Amino acid sequence: MTRALPLPEGVAPLELLAIARTVALEAAALIVDERPGDLGVAETKSSRTDVVTVMDQASQDLLSRRIAELRPDDGFAGEERGGRPGSTGITWVVDPIDGTVNYLYGLAAYAVSVAAVVGDPGRPGAWRPVAGVVVNPVSGEIFAAAAGHGATRGEGGIARPLRVAGAGSLDLALCATGFGYGARRRAWQGAVLAEVLPQVRDIRRLGSAALDLCRVADGTVDAYYERGLNPWDLAAGWLVATEAGALVTDLAGDDPDESMLVAGGPRVHGELRAALTRAVDGVGPED
Numbered sequence: 001m002t003r004a005l006p007l008p009e010g011v012a013p014l015e016l017l018a019i020a021r022t023v024a025l026e027a028a029a030l031i032v033d034e035r036p037g038d039l040g041v042a043e044t045k046s047s048r049t050d051v052v053t054v055m056d057q058a059s060q061d062l063l064s065r066r067i068a069e070l071r072p073d074d075g076f077a078g079e080e081r082g083g084r085p086g087s088t089g090i091t092w093v094v095d096p097i098d099g100t101v102n103y104l105y106g107l108a109a110y111a112v113s114v115a116a117v118v119g120d121p122g123r124p125g126a127w128r129p130v131a132g133v134v135v136n137p138v139s140g141e142i143f144a145a146a147a148g149h150g151a152t153r154g155e156g157g158i159a160r161p162l163r164v165a166g167a168g169s170l171d172l173a174l175c176a177t178g179f180g181y182g183a184r185r186r187a188w189q190g191a192v193l194a195e196v197l198p199q200v201r202d203i204r205r206l207g208s209a210a211l212d213l214c215r216v217a218d219g220t221v222d223a224y225y226e227r228g229l230n231p232w233d234l235a236a237g238w239l240v241a242t243e244a245g246a247l248v249t250d251l252a253g254d255d256p257d258e259s260m261l262v263a264g265g266p267r268v269h270g271e272l273r274a275a276l277t278r279a280v281d282g283v284g285p286e287d
């Protein structure tokens with residue numbers, strides 16, 4: 001089961017949360033206000049469908065600069081280039097635009113994700129978010145959580161506490177998932193999905209892992225699973241979901257990592273984890 005990591009001395013999750021909210025809102029405004037009519041594809045990563053836009057880099061540069069101003073000794077790691085080590089035990093893990101393909105196409109399901117984490121985000125199982133904010137600049141939703149202080153969804157200046165939905169069983173669960181960018185991974189994910197689909201109410205592929213986790217937290221989906229996520233995709237949403245009462249693990253019940261993330265209220269989480277384990281055993285390894 002997931003375990004707590006000690007906070008470095010003098011670190012207050014609510015103070016980190018305030019910083020996360022400030023910088024995430026600034027980046028969210030930037031990606032909307034300065035979105036070019038014709039988005040340039042600055043570079044490609046694992047395949048041509050993994051679009052890295054100029055705005056991804058601009059958003060990350062803003063987050064990096066502002067966090068360096070506000071917490072100069074912390075580490076910084078993001079999806080794009082430009083990380084740095086720190087000396088405080090806190091690292092900021094950011095996704096400057098999660099849901100890049102939605103952003104490219106103008107679909108309103110993308111977000112800026114900012115988390116402060118303890119431990120080493122480069123080592124699976126060795127880190128934990130302590131403050132996190134996910135901002136959808138189009139809907140205006142601000143999902144926020146600090147370790148031990150619960151999770152909220154803010155809209156129009158009002159923040160409401162979040163509580164995960166209590167879907168009774170997997171067959172009644174609306175389940176979100178996502179797919180990687182590489183063809184081989186997608187083929188494996190498709191085979192696993194074919195096993196899971198008959199066992200759930202329905203499937204949603206919304207296109208932003210950070211928002212998928214926040215939707216588990218606010219009960220607009222009952223569960224979410226995905227293989228292949230990186231720390232920046234999941235760091236803030238992981239905390240929002242767990243602070244709202246969800247369980248977020250890998251298939252073995254340990255911390256979520258690249259191998260799998262499974263999120264949901266306690267009963268659905270257990271049933272989905274079991275269903276995925278059977279599916280993965282049946283489908284076999286990815287290669």
Ligand code: IPD
Nearest residue numbers: 097098099100178179207208209
């Ligand atoms: C992606 C999104 C997507 C998920 C992919 C992620 P990006 O992040 O979160 O929903 O299915 O696995 O890579 O590339 O838009 O930051």
